[in-house]
Amino acid sequence: MLTNPGSKNALLYVPLATICGFVISIALLARNDQINTTDISALVVGFSVALGLISLILARANAKLHKSLSEQEVAKHTLTKLSSAITNSGASIIITDSRGIIEYVNDKFVAMTGWTADEIRGNTISVLNPIESTETEDSLRLEPSCLGENWKGEVLCRGKGDQRFWAAVTISAVSNDCQQVTNYVLSGIDISDLKEVNRKMEQLALFDSLTGLANRRLFIDRLNQSIKSAKRHGNKIALLFLDLDQFKRINDTLGHDSGDMLLLTVADRLKSCVRSQDTVARLGGDEFTILLNDVDDAQDATTVAKHILKTLKEPIKLGQHEVIVSTSIGITLAPDDSSNSDTLMKNADLALYKAKEKGRDGYYFFTEELNIRAIKLLTLEQELRHALQFDEFTLLFQPQVHIKSGEINSVEALIRWHHPTRGRVSPDDFIAVAEETGLIVPIGEWVLKKACIEIKMLQQLTQFPLKVAVNLSARQFKDPKLETVIKEVLECSGLEPQFLELEVTESMLMDDIQSVIAQLNRIKATGVTITIDDFGSGYSSLSYLKRLPVDILKVDREFVRDIPDDLNDMEITSAVIAVAHKLNLKVIAEGVENIDQRDFLVINKCDYAQGYYFSKPLTFEDLYDYFCKIERISA
Structure with a gap:
């Protein structure tokens, strides 16, 4: 024991x-x-x-x-590894006491900020905040009072010399055995490059790459926010839809670089016309929108619109050229007109087109009548598509006669529409809609093909070398495939090109003269005849007429209608005939209704005439009967 x-x-x-x-x-x-x-x-x-x-x-x-x-050895070894990991970490590490005073920083922190450990030790974490940082920078500020148990987020920081960088920061609390926080560990990585990439992606997604203005996506988002805010506070907002007048002409004439410079200048001027809380956006091309927040009534929008019209009229320097642009503005109000963003955009667009119809360089407010008209136009567009598909169109042919002999030289093909329920629909009621919607191109091709087929058939039946004149729309004329279409129609119908006359209006030739001449030459190369329709309605026709590869001039009916009562019209008509003949061009006067007009044209040596004095528009059958009668008489 x-x-x-x-x-x-x-x-x-x-x-x-x-x-x-x-x-x-x-x-x-x-x-x-x-x-x-x-x-x-x-x-x-x-x-x-x-x-x-x-x-x-x-x-x-x-x-x-x-x-x-x-x-003890394991603990010592573990502590050594942890110390080495912190020291050599790829993340910036800060250890503070419970009050947020910095006790330790690792090498990565020194490399990231430029401060040494001795320089930063003893400061609070607030030393990392940018000096002028504000809440509007969408960034948290590092303050001792903000320290909590655990947190992570993105913080805008500053280093030595006040250089700025974004950091993804994680804050962890360290507690003792009594569950009291003794320290905080802050780890962060520099995400400035990532933020810049995100900023650029956001810029591309939400802003126009050329002007830096809001794009359609951002504009619609802000419009929706403004609509909600207006509902909460009982305010009004105004939406302005703008389209530059004649931008395409400037862009085509001076080049796309000049066009871009013009758009940049316009964007800056538009921003100068509104307040900081308003939004200016570019939807694309030369279309801009403006969102006016917190307006009292339509007068506020009117004031801004007038200011814009005045500001844009100031000359703009584009390289060696100086241009003046104007704009058309459509305006709608919320909640007066609607509280739906899509509807407001549609309303402003309708008002814009009305402003253009009134003559451009102006503004127009949306009204319910415009909406009713838009619905009618939409219905008409659908019916036009149906008419084209189900062959509801027909052709009439109005003779163009030799002024002295009265013999038919050619006919002008005129489209007519017989609606299944509304009967005959006037071309004045549907041609403009077809032009606006683009349906004029397939309709125009139908007219061209139908006219060539029927005239070829008439030639075969009567053995008469009749010519046919077909009108080209503005869209058709600008179509790069027009030359191919003409060739295909001639080949399909069998009509020889010398029997086809293509009419283009004078207004279609007023844009870019070089492009116009090039297109006319391509058309001319097919072998057809080219006529300028409604001649005299333009403003600089005679100055470049000799440069155009055309064959015939048609005097506008507006100058013929009041002969012999209006001396001015008589002088203009006689002058046009004289100039045309000096240029070796033939002249057709349209709208001849009486013998006095016919006699005046004979005296002034007009070549051909067209109008009800000679013949109304005829169906194919009537035209065939006419030539049959001539053949019987001559026999």
């Missing part, structure tokens, strides 16, 4: 020391002072047992000691 070393009955005492420094005494006690053989045997046995117990105790003690030493 174990006992203290001072026992008087001890037979044997052995002191043992552990490696931990503890002293253990082992003693064998006798029952009395006499030692006998039995006691010696007991001594040996007891001592052996005691040593076994001691060995077990020592083994356990040594095991615990080794475990403790291993844990």
